[in-house]
Amino acid sequence: MHQTFDAVLGINLLHVNQQGADHNRAHFDKWGIICFNIMSSPGAGKTALLERTLVALSHELKIAVIEGDMTTDLDAERLRKYGVPVIAINTGRSCHLDSKMVAGGIHQLEHEYNPSDFDLVLVENVGNLVCPAEFEVGEHAKVALLSITEGEDKPLKYPIMFQEADCLLITKIDLAPYLDIDISRIEANIRQMNPNVEIISVSTKTGEGLEVWFDWVRRRATASQETSQVFQQH
Amino acid sequence: MTKALILSVKDWWESQPERPEISQVHLIVGKFTCVEPASLQFAFEVQTHNTFLEKAKLNIQETPLIAFCDRCQQEYLPQIGLQYSCPECNSPMEDIRSGRELKIDRIEYAYASNI
Numbered sequence: 001m002h003q004t005f006d007a008v009l010g011i012n013l014l015h016v017n018q019q020g021a022d023h024n025r026a027h028f029d030k031w032g033i034i035c036f037n038i039m040s041s042p043g044a045g046k047t048a049l050l051e052r053t054l055v056a057l058s059h060e061l062k063i064a065v066i067e068g069d070m071t072t073d074l075d076a077e078r079l080r081k082y083g084v085p086v087i088a089i090n091t092g093r094s095c096h097l098d099s100k101m102v103a104g105g106i107h108q109l110e111h112e113y114n115p116s117d118f119d120l121v122l123v124e125n126v127g128n129l130v131c132p133a134e135f136e137v138g139e140h141a142k143v144a145l146l147s148i149t150e151g152e153d154k155p156l157k158y159p160i161m162f163q164e165a166d167c168l169l170i171t172k173i174d175l176a177p178y179l180d181i182d183i184s185r186i187e188a189n190i191r192q193m194n195p196n197v198e199i200i201s202v203s204t205k206t207g208e209g210l211e212v213w214f215d216w217v218r219r220r221a222t223a224s225q226e227t228s229q230v231f232q233q234h
Numbered sequence: 235m236t237k238a239l240i241l242s243v244k245d246w247w248e249s250q251p252e253r254p255e256i257s258q259v260h261l262i263v264g265k266f267t268c269v270e271p272a273s274l275q276f277a278f279e280v281q282t283h284n285t286f287l288e289k290a291k292l293n294i295q296e297t298p299l300i301a302f303c304d305r306c307q308q309e310y311l312p313q314i315g316l317q318y319s320c321p322e323c324n325s326p327m328e329d330i331r332s333g334r335e336l337k338i339d340r341i342e343y344a345y346a347s348n349i
Contacts, residue, residue: 002258009246013269013336014260016241029338098238131235134268134336157315161269192318194327 001149004223007055010160020099024138031115034224035123036217039136039161040145041154042127045171047075048204049145049213050122054082056214061119061221066105068097068126068221075124085113096131097123101139120221129158141166141220148172149180155189163193167200174203235269235275240287242338247286256290258342265314266299266333299333 012018028035054063063083067076076088087105091097102123111117123139125132125216133142134226144165146154149172155162162168168190170183187199199214243259263269271294278292302309303320309331312318318327 005254006340006342007246008340009248009338010336010340011242013263015236015338016245017238034334100325130268134235135238156318159314159318160266177310192328194328195328204300 002218015137016144017099020103021136021138024099024106025140026105027110027115028121028138028140031118032117033115033225034221035121035137035139036141036143036220037123037125037139037166038134038143039129040123040127040147040171041129041150042111043217044127044147044150045144045204046127046145047078049171049202050124051080052204052207052210053122053214053217054079054084056210057217058082058084059089060119061192061218063120063122064074064109064113064118064211066097066109066123067145067212068101068124070095070126083153085109091126095117095126096135097137098135102137110125119224120217129154133158133164134159134219138206140224142227143167143169145169145171146186148176148179148183148186152181152185152189155174155193159193161189162197165194165197167213168224169213170199172203172205173208174206175200236274236281239274239278239284239338240281243287243341246338246341249340252344252345254288254345255342256343258291259287260293260295260341262295262297262335262337262339264297264299264333265334265336267329269336289329295339297332297335300331301327302329302331304329306341313328 019107040046065079067086067088068091069075070091078085079086087108089105107180123137142165144161150171170186184202185218200209200212202213263271272328275292282288299312299314300309301312303325305325306320306322310320312327
């Protein structure tokens with residue numbers, strides 16, 4: 001018989017991922033970059049939102065995209081047309097990005113470009129409403145998308161994603177006339193668990209609401225630059 | 235998630251000078267997380283095969299979702315999937331007292347001292 005010992009750890013199950021995320025964020029902070037983690041179910045319109053965002057903002061902000069996709073390079077190809085660096089990360093069978101995968105993307109950015117030139121890194125996560133919510137990648141804000149075709153009850157069924165979000169975009173609102181959906185009900189369901197989240201209704205097809213989203217991005221990016229200047233002065 | 239768990243345990247194991255044999259890993263998993271205990275249990279068995287955790291059993295203790303309503307000054311049990319706001323006054327769920335845990339509570343281990 002050998003003696004059994006007991007080690008009380010009390011550490012988070014995601015401890016290693018969290019350390020990696022903090023490490024990534026420290027890199028971003030050093031370079032004066034703000035990073036958003038963009039999450040939704042597949043087909044809610046993450047890539048379309050990024051397309052519109054790159055067109056509208058890449059003249060005033062220096063943007064790079066880290067693109068998570070399970071097996072293909074299709075989304076990355078779509079975004080490269082806009083003339084910004086797009087770093088593709090194939091997650092293989094993993095249904096979410098973790099901080100280590102994103103660290104690989106950051107090192108590539110560091111290797112191929114001058115990272116201090118950038119203002120904003122947009123991480124497009126794998127389409128999934130469950131796991132990405134638990135895995136921080138080093139972002140400063142979480143942006144979640146919910147398309148109105150998904151139904152009013154999704155925030156209740158996938159609460160962690162909507163509870164963690166700093167900004168929630170209700171997408172495809174141009175389809176509202178064809179659906180039996182109450183957008184105010186979606187908002188009320190989200191506010192049950194996240195009363196202070198910024199909720200913006202948009203359509204990337206008609207452009208409705210996008211200016212509000214661009215302003216939100218600008219505000220967050222500018223606030224980050226000011227912090228970074230203070231950081232550099234001291 | 236299983237990979238994340240194994241990595242965190244491995245981190246601890248590698249910090250131990252004598253690399254003990256782990257017999258039990260005790261987890262505390264809240265109901266308000268993205269972890270499904272049965273799936274985690276299964277994935278753990280599969281993914282630890284032929285590793286340093288091969289003989290380790292995973293023990294998962296679940297904790298309920300409990301929120302505190304500031305207005306009513308009392309705790310309540312939100313109904314996951316249905317209703318998160320306070321059943322008395324409808325205030326949003328802001329203060330979560332239990333249910334978000336994803337914790338490796340403790341590890342039971344032994345040294346192969348009888349060789």
